[in-house]
Amino acid sequence: MLKKERQAYILHQVNLHNKVLSSSLCTEINVSEDTIRRDLQELATEGKVIKVHGGALSHSFNQVYFSTNGVYSQNQKKVIAQKAISLISNGMFILTSGGTTILEMARSLPPQLKATFISGSIPAILEYMHHPNIEVIVIGDKISKNSKITIGSEAIAKIKEVKADICFLGTNAIDIEHGITDNDWEVVQLKKAMIESSKMVVCLSIAEKVNSVQPIKVCDLKEIDMLITELPANDPLLKPYCDAGLRVV
Amino acid sequence: MLKKERQAYILHQVNLHNKVLSSSLCTEINVSEDTIRRDLQELATEGKVIKVHGGALSHSFNQVYFSTNGVYSQNQKKVIAQKAISLISNGMFILTSGGTTILEMARSLPPQLKATFISGSIPAILEYMHHPNIEVIVIGDKISKNSKITIGSEAIAKIKEVKADICFLGTNAIDIEHGITDNDWEVVQLKKAMIESSKMVVCLSIAEKVNSVQPIKVCDLKEIDMLITELPANDPLLKPYCDAGLRVV
DNA sequence: CAGGTTTATGCGTTTTTGTGCAGGAATTTT
DNA sequence: AAAATTCCTGCACAAAAACGCATAAACCTG
Numbered sequence: 283m284l285k286k287e288r289q290a291y292i293l294h295q296v297n298l299h300n301k302v303l304s305s306s307l308c309t310e311i312n313v314s315e316d317t318i319r320r321d322l323q324e325l326a327t328e329g330k331v332i333k334v335h336g337g338a339l340s341h342s343f344n345q346v347y348f349s350t351n352g353v354y355s356q357n358q359k360k361v362i363a364q365k366a367i368s369l370i371s372n373g374m375f376i377l378t379s380g381g382t383t384i385l386e387m388a389r390s391l392p393p394q395l396k397a398t399f400i401s402g403s404i405p406a407i408l409e410y411m412h413h414p415n416i417e418v419i420v421i422g423d424k425i426s427k428n429s430k431i432t433i434g435s436e437a438i439a440k441i442k443e444v445k446a447d448i449c450f451l452g453t454n455a456i457d458i459e460h461g462i463t464d465n466d467w468e469v470v471q472l473k474k475a476m477i478e479s480s481k482m483v484v485c486l487s488i489a490e491k492v493n494s495v496q497p498i499k500v501c502d503l504k505e506i507d508m509l510i511t512e513l514p515a516n517d518p519l520l521k522p523y524c525d526a527g528l529r530v531v
Numbered sequence: 532m533l534k535k536e537r538q539a540y541i542l543h544q545v546n547l548h549n550k551v552l553s554s555s556l557c558t559e560i561n562v563s564e565d566t567i568r569r570d571l572q573e574l575a576t577e578g579k580v581i582k583v584h585g586g587a588l589s590h591s592f593n594q595v596y597f598s599t600n601g602v603y604s605q606n607q608k609k610v611i612a613q614k615a616i617s618l619i620s621n622g623m624f625i626l627t628s629g630g631t632t633i634l635e636m637a638r639s640l641p642p643q644l645k646a647t648f649i650s651g652s653i654p655a656i657l658e659y660m661h662h663p664n665i666e667v668i669v670i671g672d673k674i675s676k677n678s679k680i681t682i683g684s685e686a687i688a689k690i691k692e693v694k695a696d697i698c699f700l701g702t703n704a705i706d707i708e709h710g711i712t713d714n715d716w717e718v719v720q721l722k723k724a725m726i727e728s729s730k731m732v733v734c735l736s737i738a739e740k741v742n743s744v745q746p747i748k749v750c751d752l753k754e755i756d757m758l759i760t761e762l763p764a765n766d767p768l769l770k771p772y773c774d775a776g777l778r779v780v
Numbered sequence: 781c782a783g784g785t786t787t788a789t790g791c792g793t794t795t796t797t798g799t800g801c802a803g804g805a806a807t808t809t810t
Numbered sequence: 811a812a813a814a815t816t817c818c819t820g821c822a823c824a825a826a827a828a829c830g831c832a833t834a835a836a837c838c839t840g
Contacts, residue, residue, distance in 0.1 A: 285788070301536060304826080314790050319827065334535045335797060335826065343539070354546035354591055381549075382591065402669070404660060407653060411674055420651070420681045422671025422689060425660055428550070428588070432669045440671060440685075454548050465550055490547055497555070534798070553816085563800050568817070584807065584816065 283311060289321050296331050296340045303337040356386070358488045358512035363387040365510045365531050366450060366486055372396045374447040377476045378406055379469075380431045381452025383486045385409060391416065400444060402432035402472065419444075426468055433468035441475040449480030453487035455496040456509070458522050462500040470498045477501055484508040492519060503528060532560065538570050545580045545589045552586040602631045607737045607761035612636035614759045614780050615699055615735055621645045623696040626725045627655055628718075629680040630701025632735045634658060640665065649693060651681035651721065675717055682717035690724040698729030700755075702736035704745040707771050710752045712745035719747045726750055733757040741768060752777060 283291075288311055295302050304318045311318070326333035331340060363386040370376065373396065378384050380403030388399075388409035399410045402421035410418040423437035451473055454464045462485065464470050477483050483506040492511060508529040513520060520530045537560055544551050553567040560567070575582035581590055602608065612635040619625065622645065627633050629652030637648075637658035648659045651670035659667040672686035700722055703713045711734065713719045726732050732755040741760060757778040762769060769779045 301533065303533075315826080316791085316828095317789060320789085332535075334533055336533050339533070339535060343536075354589070402671070404653070404656060404669075407674070408657070411653060411676060411679060418674040418676075420653075420669060420671040420674055422651070422669040422681070422686075425656070425667040425669060427660060427667075430660065432671070436689075437671075465548060465552075488547075494547070496548065564816085565801080565818095566799060569799085 289325060292321055293325060293330055296338055300340045300343045301337060355488050359383045359386040361512040362486050362510050363390045367391060369448060370397055377446040377449040377480055379403060379452050379473055380406055380429055384450060384452040400446060402437050404430045429466055429469050433472060438471060438475045441479050444479050446480040449476045449483045451485050453485045453491060455491055455494040456485060456487050457493055457495045460495050461502040463496040464498050464500050465496045467498055470500050473500045477505055482507045484510060486510050489513050489519060538574060541570055542574060542579055545587055549589045550586060604737050608632045608635040610761040611735050611759050612639045616640060618697060619646060626695040626698040626729055628652060628701050628722055629655055629678055633699060633701045649695060651686050653679045678715060678718050682721055687720055687724045690728050693728050695729040698725045698732045700734050702734045702740060704740055704743040705734060705736050706742055706744045707775060709744050711749040713747050713749050714745045716747055719749050722749045726754055731756045733759060735759050738762050738768060
């Protein structure tokens with residue numbers, strides 16, 4: 283096999299699988315590992331692949347995983363925020379959790395909207411506070427510095443006193459089998475209370491989090507009414523959730 | 532699995548869920564915990580994640596915007612803040628109102644101080660939240676957008692439930708004859724409750740506000756224990772307050 | 781086409797890198 | 811204060827890379 287031919291093959295494999303191991307290549311093509319390494323070296327200096335210890339990675343690999351922009355997946359979250367906002371009408375009482383998706387929604391609220399937002403998330407409260415026509419009710423209690431949200435029995439008791447029109451949950455993981463799950467026990471307690479205190483529960487989740495699971499369970503799918511992602515409602519990824527009875531937007 | 536690949540996966544997880552545990556990662560990827568820790572270490576030095584005991588946090592999540600410029604008489608307020616801080620010792624429960632002077636104090640708290648701060652002022656809470664060793668208790672209720680503080684009967688009821696060691700009041704006007712006065716009825720109600728709920732009441736006031744009067748009365752001079760201004764304690768302006776029985780610092 | 785030159789490849793040795801493990805220190809939780 | 815995690819440090823070991831060298835094929839070139 284010619285050198286050029288071999289390199290073309292390698293490049294093809296890299297682009298196909300996003301990664302190659304030099305060890306597997308050298309048995310495939312039946313040349314020594316040195317040769318493979320030299321090929322990868324060349325392809326790397328030409329910028330065709332990214333060489334790493336043990337093999338090489340495709341360029342798209344890096345693009346996918348190493349997001350350099352500030353908030354992760356911000357554009358998707360903007361789309362979600364817009365969909366969520368379309369559910370809100372004047373005069374509503376709205377409970378919200380924390381999280382960057384909720385924050386994005388808070389920032390995008392139309393200025394003429396008049397509604398009452400109830401939350402214990404300090405960053406979210408900050409955003410609501412800047413809005414000219416929104417009433418903000420703060421859920422008080424001890425602050426969890428990790429999640430920047432008030433947590434504890436007081437907070438839960440206060441949430442149980444309200445009956446909101448909509449509850450928007452920033453979702454950490456959602457899965458057909460395990461429902462909504464999260465990774466912070468205190469926050470989960472809070473979300474449970476919020477779900478109970480709302481006529482309608484809306485989950486906001488970027489598509490990447492759909493079909494993922496976290497250690498602590500918040501609730502079953504049947505307890506939530508609507509799922510909002512950045513994908514169109516008819517995306518096949520969301521089909522199972524439609525079938526499970528959720529309104530998917 | 533290649534090292535880079537693994538790190539990309541980890542980063543992805545961190546960005547998705549805002550937090551990862553090294554223990555769960557190491558079972559997911561099936562490598563030793565040391566390897567995970569080394570990966571997190573690397574990602575942390577590259578600034579991609581924030582490493583903490585037991586795992587890592589997403590960077591984008593932790594940044595809460597706050598502006599510090601444009602505060603009136605900031606230098607005087609820094610002096611006042613320092614004097615106020617000298618009153619605080621470890622383990623204390625401290626009630627604070629809002630206002631820029633209180634904010635300046637919040638920013639200047641020494642990092643090793645361990646205390647519990649109770650407040651309904653959102654800007655103050657933000658500052659306390661950034662502090663490594665301070666517990667923050669939020670007084671919940673409706674937010675007053677003018678004063679950026681929670682107001683209402685709920686807030687007052689919650690304040691009455693505590694007995695703080697010190698209460699720091701950002702003061703709007705103080706006068707020998709009329710005592711502490713202010714211009715927002717709701718805020719005044721709150722301050723009254725705070726005064727009642729504290730063993731010691733400390734007024735922070737820039738000298739400019741000394742001997743001025745506002746429409747609504749908070750309390751008489753005899754209800755406060757200490758007055759802090761940027762002036763030295765023996766300044767003639769403060770003499771009448773000394774004579775009235777206040778500790779002037 | 782003979783002889784020199786370049787290019788491509790493989791081999792053995794030495795370095796470097798990646799990983800896991802053991803212990804003791806540090807930190808968190810109870 | 812005690813118990814349980816998590817972290818760090820040094821070490822061992824294996825895999826991979828780097829380097830120098832040898833060989834041979836390919837390719838000039840007069």
